[in-house]
Amino acid sequence: MKLRHIYTFIGLLLSFTAWAQVPSPAPAQQDGIVITGATLHIGNGNVVEQGAIAFENGKILYVGTLADMPVELAELVKVEAHGKHVYPGxxxxxxxxxxxxxxxxxxxxxxxxxxxxxxxxxxxxxxxxxxxxxxxxxxxxxxxxxxxxxxxxxxxxxxxxxxxxxxxxxxxxxxxxxxxxxxxxxxxxxxxxxxxxxxxxxxxxxxxxxxxxxxxxxxxxxxxxxxxxxxxxxxxxxxxxxxxxxxxxxxxxxxxxxxxxxxxxxxxxxxxxxxxxxxxxxxxxxxxxxxxxxxxxxxxxxxxxxxxxxxxxxxxxxxxxxxxxxxxxxxxxxxxxxxxxxxxxxxxxxxxxxxxxxxxxxxxxxxxxxxxxxxQMGSLEVGKDATLLISEGDLLDMRGNKVSKAYIQGRDLDLDNKHEMLYRKFKAKYEKKPLVN
Structure with a gap:
């Protein structure tokens, strides 16, 4: 009887663990990326409007205005971010x-x-x-x-x-x-x-x-x-x-x-x-x-x-x-x-x-x-790690803060978390919709 209870407990534990698993670390950056059109908050007090930031192999290649971006960087994978804000991590x-x-x-x-x-x-x-x-x-x-x-x-x-x-x-x-x-x-x-x-x-x-x-x-x-x-x-x-x-x-x-x-x-x-x-x-x-x-x-x-x-x-x-x-x-x-x-x-x-x-x-x-x-990090500057994020609004204001993308050393992070999982779970319950992980 006791052994059956132990197996039941282990099964429940494994099911909860699988349901709320921490996202796996992102793979190393494979392709160069350029984020275009965003407002760049450099982290040293400066701001670049209508900016562009490019990074490859985990390192920043270019930070500046979109208009002045070198032509060859246009060949990188493009992330459109007009109206959004880019910050250092x-x-x-x-x-x-x-x-x-x-x-x-x-x-x-x-x-x-x-x-x-x-x-x-x-x-x-x-x-x-x-x-x-x-x-x-x-x-x-x-x-x-x-x-x-x-x-x-x-x-x-x-x-x-x-x-x-x-x-x-x-x-x-x-x-x-x-x-x-x-x-x-x-x-x-x-x-x-x-x-x-x-x-x-x-x-x-x-x-x-x-x-x-x-x-x-x-x-x-x-x-x-x-x-x-x-x-x-x-x-x-x-x-x-x-x-x-x-x-x-x-x-x-x-x-x-x-x-x-x-x-x-x-x-x-x-x-x-x-x-x-x-x-x-x-x-x-x-x-x-x-x-x-x-x-x-x-x-x-x-x-x-x-x-x-x-x-x-x-x-x-x-x-x-x-x-x-x-x-x-x-x-x-x-x-x-x-x-x-x-x-x-x-x-x-x-x-x-x-x-x-x-x-x-x-x-x-x-x-x-x-x-x-x-x-190595702390600001958006050429040669530093591409550890940065994109927010839909003002990162420092809880009314505008909404991080939609983040990178660590150029790796595109999975921003899912237990809070988001629970939100989806109970939203689906009360809206009577099928749950999508």
């Missing part, structure tokens, strides 16, 4: 996409390890290319992502992937490019179950800073050795911070902690630093600018940070930092299900003082510069 920073599938199911989570100091943990080897969440991101313009672990003081190492691959080896764009540091927060939230309503002092705050300092000091001494008798995996992972080959991403929000964290790591000889979060970054923008540190702003769609913050402070923060002369990139949320709405965070920034093309740049060229992949 959006780059999602600081996400654990592919490391979690269902938030309420612990076995589907693979974004953190036990302990507080785990810089040797490599997120890339846990990255799941078959996640059902990945296609929903692709169909909204997100084509590249920085896969980042979570938890503890040093959660691990991030890598950059493109979102159309059979496995993590095929997905890699840049391997183990950065170490992440979660700077401790000086306060902890109220224990509501004990009737508390106010935050209280974090008694582990100073101790955690001492752990960070000691870890980096040991890593610096380890990196200075010409040879070691026994490899220390934790310190080995941190070596790149002292020769500039890896970036240190500091997750920090409070103004005082921004200053304190930067001063500490700079004194210890860390070369490349990126600040993540920076909710109070506008208060210390001059300090950030003087140290030439890029910032990744998260959760544009969030409540104000602190009682004295203005009601629109989260919306306006990217604009304030850009006005201060800081290189700013935009991430989305700490919530995996909302990452596909990345474009709309930039749209909100544009609604609060930033030029539309400048806001787009927060998701394209600026993010590419922060990751060190600007020579």
């Amino acid at each position: 959006l780059i999602l920073l600081n996400t654990f996409l592919g490391l979690e599938e269902i938030s309420a199911v612990n076995p589907s989570k693979d974004f953190r390890e036990l302990g507080t100091v785990n810089p040797e943990v490599r997120s890339i080897i846990a990255y799941n290319t078959d996640s059902h969440l990945t296609p929903t991101n692709r169909s909204n313009g997100v084509l590249v992502a920085q896969i980042t672990p979570r938890g503890g003081l040093f959660p691990g190492t991030s890598s950059v992937v493109q979102l159309d691959a059979w496995n993590w080896e095929d997905a890699v764009v840049k391997m183990d490019e950065g170490i992440h540091l979660n700077w401790p927060f000086p306060y902890v939230g109220p224990r509501w179950w004990m009737g508390e309503s106010q935050a209280r002092e974090n008694k582990s705050y100073q101790k955690n800073i001492e752990i960070i300092e000691q870890t980096l000091k040991e890593a610096k001494a380890y990196a200075a050795k010409s040879e070691v008798k026994e490899i220390n995996l934790k310190l080995e992972a941190l070596k790149g911070l002292f020769d500039g080959s890896k970036k240190l991403y500091i997750n920090v929000d409070m103004a005082k902690d921004i200053i304190k964290s930067v001063q500490l790591v700079k004194e210890l000889g860390v070369e490349n630093v990126v600040l993540v979060g920076v909710k109070q970054g506008a208060y210390v923008s001059e300090f950030i600018k003087d140290h030439n540190i890029p910032c990744i702003v998260e959760r544009t769609h969030s409540l104000p940070f602190g009682e004295d913050a203005s009601v629109d402070s989260s919306y306006d923060l990217p604009n304030q930092l850009v006005d201060a002369g800081i290189l700013v990139g935009l991430a989305h949320t700490g919530e995996i299900m909302g990452e596909r709405n990345l474009a709309f965070g930039a749209g909100t920034a544009a609604a609060f003082g930033m030029e539309k093309e400048e806001a787009l740049q927060l998701l394209t060229l600026n993010n590419a510069k922060i990751l060190g992949i600007e020579d």
Whole structure:
């Protein structure tokens, strides 16, 4: 009896898996393609009306007006796009996409390890290319992502992937490019179950800073050795911070902690630093600018940070930092299900003082510069990867956003996803029409 139930369960599981299968990765580009007539949003602030963009073997050959397009490019496969918009593929920073599938199911989570100091943990080897969440991101313009672990003081190492691959080896764009540091927060939230309503002092705050300092000091001494008798995996992972080959991403929000964290790591000889979060970054923008540190702003769609913050402070923060002369990139949320709405965070920034093309740049060229992949992607320029998309309307506006085609390295993507499948399924049910997959 039990065996029969097991077989029944396996059969149901297989049938559901087949019904909602993640689309297979697209084959390599075979024929040259030219997209004609669209408005080209280059990703560096420039726009080309009535444009044309051609690419072959995964690389961009031409970007410019349709009128000036070389005659020989007319022989390529033509994609008519008059009235539509072409954008570089959006780059999602600081996400654990592919490391979690269902938030309420612990076995589907693979974004953190036990302990507080785990810089040797490599997120890339846990990255799941078959996640059902990945296609929903692709169909909204997100084509590249920085896969980042979570938890503890040093959660691990991030890598950059493109979102159309059979496995993590095929997905890699840049391997183990950065170490992440979660700077401790000086306060902890109220224990509501004990009737508390106010935050209280974090008694582990100073101790955690001492752990960070000691870890980096040991890593610096380890990196200075010409040879070691026994490899220390934790310190080995941190070596790149002292020769500039890896970036240190500091997750920090409070103004005082921004200053304190930067001063500490700079004194210890860390070369490349990126600040993540920076909710109070506008208060210390001059300090950030003087140290030439890029910032990744998260959760544009969030409540104000602190009682004295203005009601629109989260919306306006990217604009304030850009006005201060800081290189700013935009991430989305700490919530995996909302990452596909990345474009709309930039749209909100544009609604609060930033030029539309400048806001787009927060998701394209600026993010590419922060990751060190600007020579490969981030803008529509000759010689770069043909990682781009076509939208029926304004990509940054949820009323006009409708991605109808997308390419990664010239490969024509299947933009189907579980959301679309469920829409077709129930649309057919209530319209009494046969289901077409």
